[in-house]
Amino acid sequence: MSDSSSSMLLVGVGGAGCAMARGVMRAFGDSLKHVLADTDAKTGEADGKFVLIGGxxxxxxGSGGDVVAARLAxxxxxxAIDDSLEGVRLAxxxxxxxxxTGGGATLETVKHLSDRGIPSCVFATTPFAFEGETRQRNARGILPLIEEAASASFFIPLDKLVGDSDDDMASAMRRAVDTLASGVTLFWRLVEKPGYIKLDAERVRHLVAGAGRGRFAYxxxxxxxxxEEIVDAIRRSALLGAGSGQxxxxxxxxxxxxxxxxxxxGTISEGLRGTFGEKASFExxxxxxxxTFSGRISVVVMLFESPRHDDADDPKTSEPAKRRRRQRAILSTGPTGRGRFNNSEPTIWNGEDLDVPTFLRKNISLEF
Ligand SMILES: Nc1nc2c(ncn2[C@@H]2O[C@H](COP(=O)(O)OP(=O)(O)OP(=O)(O)O)[C@@H](O)[C@H]2O)c(=O)[nH]1
Ligand SMILES: [Mg+2]
Incomplete structure (x- = not known):
């Protein structure tokens, strides 16, 4: 493992998240700098560097499906992940x-990394439709918060990742993990086995930081x-959704x-640009x-919907970080500090404390 490759840290969060991270390590076939985090101690019994959170x-x-408990934990x-962060430039x-845990602990992990100047690129699966409303609601509730906090994020519906085949459940799951894992290894392969058109670790970081929400396929x-078959598969890919959105x-x-x-x-490049728009910036x-690939071509496609931010390579000044700082500034002026009215009785009218500024009482967010 080269120094520049170890500037990228693979993080698995939650039971299935850690299983998928192990899949990434298997697919790469070498040791990747990684850390696996879960609230369930059993997850740590398999291979890999494990940290128990919320002990x-x-x-x-485990959190028993409770996103809030996992967030607090x-x-x-x-x-606990800090001793894995030395030299890390991208998670x-x-x-x-x-x-x-996959939802709640991921959000806190992303925020923690961002506070240390490390941008995160999140690959998160969302539940199969058949898993039921509770799991769907868990996912829907946390997804926008992860999207806002992360530098780049991909939310991959398991239904689309598995496709229409009628495999048994175990094989379908294995295929889903393998597909995702093979795609995610791209980051390390680009750095460790560059071809004629190269991207080094810093360029990867620059491209990912501030990219926002994206779509992903392998x-x-x-x-x-x-x-030609690759171009055809890309056009038909449910995960990329050609024609749906900018x-x-x-x-x-x-x-x-x-x-x-x-x-x-040339065929792949033209096919992609023809499918998703000549105006999109292309790398x-x-x-x-x-x-690994003799006789075969594999292609990882990542599509991003919003234009990149100029200062995106600095996670401290990237848009998600700025939004979070604004939010914190709002929260830090909350009703606990009453300034020069500290020792006086609060002015309560209709159940509201009128000494608290209106924008806080009405939960209005100010843009500075
Ligand atoms: N890729 C993959 N996904 C799975 C697997 N088992 C479950 N899932 C998905 O992962 C989601 C999260 O489940 P878990 O990983 O068990 O939950 P957790 O993040 O550990 O959270 P708690 O156990 O509730 O604290 C489920 O809703 C499924 O969509 C698996 O073996 N592989
Ligand atoms: Mg679990």
Whole structure:
């Protein structure tokens, strides 16, 4: 593992999140700098560097599907990940929304990292429709908060990731984890096995920081017409949803062996731009790894909806961080401090404390 590769930290959060992070490590086939975090001590029994969060509150038994309990638990103890952060410039977080920990603890982890100047790129699955309303509600409630806090985020519905096949549940899950994991390894492969068109770790960080919410897919093909088949699969991908919504920027990673032809890169590049708009900013990089990809091309596509922020490479000044600081500034003037009225009786009228400024009483957020 090179120094620049170890500037990227893989973080798994929650039971399924840690399982997916282990999938990323398996797919990469080498040791990745990582940390696995869960409120359930059992998750730590398998391989990998594990930190138990919320041990005092939840006694290592998980949150039982309670997002708020998981958030509080993570607020108490998320600093347990700090000894994994040395030299880290970008965190890639994998998690599954639906339970308590994947949602609640992910949000606190992202905020904690951002406060330390580390941008997060979050890959989060959302529950299958058949899992029921409680899990869907858990996911829907926390999703916008994670989106706002993270530098880049991908919310991947498990229904779409698995597709229409009628596999048994275990194989469908395995396929979902493998697909996601193979895509997520792109970050490390770009740095460790660069092809002719390179992206180094700092450029990856720059592209991801401030990119906002995106869509993500991983497709593979082999044989004579593999490039055309890839373009076709991209057009039909339910995860990318061609034609549904604006695309401001496209990041494409082409992973192949020594047999990758220039014309194939051209076909993929033109196909993508033709599908998602010539006006979108476009960045393509290649990975050359003959041992893994000989005879095959795999493509990771990331589409982002909003234009990038100019200062996005500085997480302290990126838009999510600025929004959070504004929010904190509002909250820090809350009703606990009554200034020169500290020793006087509050002025209560119709149940409202009129000494508290109106914008706080009415929960109006001010833009500074
Ligand atoms: N990829 C994958 N997803 C899973 C698996 N099992 C469950 N899920 C998904 O993960 C979501 C979260 O479930 P868990 O990981 O068990 O929950 P948690 O984050 O550990 O949270 P708590 O256990 O409630 O504290 C579920 O709603 C499912 O959508 C799995 O084996 N693989
Ligand atoms: Mg759990």
């Amino acid at each position: 005092d509150r939840l006694s290592g038994r 993570a607020e108490d103890s998320v600093q 890639v977080i994998v998690t599954a929304l639906g339970g308590g 497709v593979s093909a082999q044989g004579e017409n593999r490039a 695309v401001a920027s496209i990041l494409c990673g082409v992973l192949a062996g020594d047999d990758l032809r220039l014309s194939e890169i 393509l990089a290649t990975v050359n790894d003959d041992d």
